[in-house]
Amino acid sequence: FFFTPAEFVKSATSLHMIPDNTIIPEVAFIGRSNIGKSSLINGLVNRNGLVKTSSKPGHTRMMNFFKIGDRLSLVDMPGYGWKSRDEWGGMILSYLQNRKNLRRIYILVDPSHGLKESDTQIMKLLDNSGLSYQVVLTKIDRLSKTKYQAAKAAVEAELVKDAICCYPLILGVSSKTKDGLDDLRATIIKAGQL
Template sequence: MNVNHVNLEVVSGNASQFPDSGLIEVAFAGKSNVGKSSLINALINRKSLARTSSQPGKTQTINFYNVEEKLYFVDLPGYGYAKVSKKERERWGKFIEEYLHKREQLKHIILLVDIRHEPGKNDIMLYDWMVYNGFEPLVIATKLDKIKRSQIQKHVSVIKKTLGVEDIHNIIPFSATTKQGKDKIWEVLDSLIDPS
């Protein structure tokens, strides 16, 4: 898709604030600091519409980005950040769960993992939940520019095995710095918007 018009339409701290426009939604999930905001910025050709931070646990709301009046990119709070209180983590967990379970407009979930590390138990849990609930998960292996080209296949194989991904094509290595992988991700998104 040619992206010219995007705006952060809704920043919601509870479910009553979710938008009611009926547009399909693509959610971006992953642990804190994995690069969700950087991926969203790259996909919409913006430098900083989605707020990025070197400080994990910064996104505490569910943010809805209206892309060309065709769909929403939904930036979910990152999970698993230790410095946030247990109570706060539980609150986020319930909030995210409520969104994932009840949101009819949610058509696709993109799980982000850091290509340099084996997926953790929260990643595995979310992946299994997505499969169980009938989503076809797309896994984006971020921070591609941080490893050598010769290591890519090995790291992708570890992610495939750890998560139990059946089709290796459902794992796309991506770099926010070089934008490698961006076109492949858009191919998947375009097929959602226009399934013909």
């Protein structure tokens, strides 16, 4: 199974602490606090507890690097909305803009709330920097199928406007029921050209 075994590599609070291995393809998970970034990484690698999660927003406070053998590197990020915008913007944006092996950024969005201004601001920055990103709707177990379809259509409609670097497939996942995780794994493999 491609996404196991996963291991923790290191936490970084500043750019110079980021692992210097830039050979392994990397993908990063960003999004508002409490959106389910850390839970999603546990789901992807099928190991609850590899990444610490919490019901309280603002749990992940550092950039945390994980890897699966020497095949793939996964990065969990502090949520925006918790760190001050400047702080988040400073370190994380500069990581996103300069990381050579970063193949795609996954932006996690809660379908019951839709895109927030913080999401669209980040997307604009990524578009301006020519960085590939893809939207993942999280916690889809909490919505009925009909409500989920409507929420997805609403996000899609907002994205067509000018999200030039947005991969045009929106995924829905639940770390709780594992729904959608295989599709997400497939796009990660494709993005990483693994």
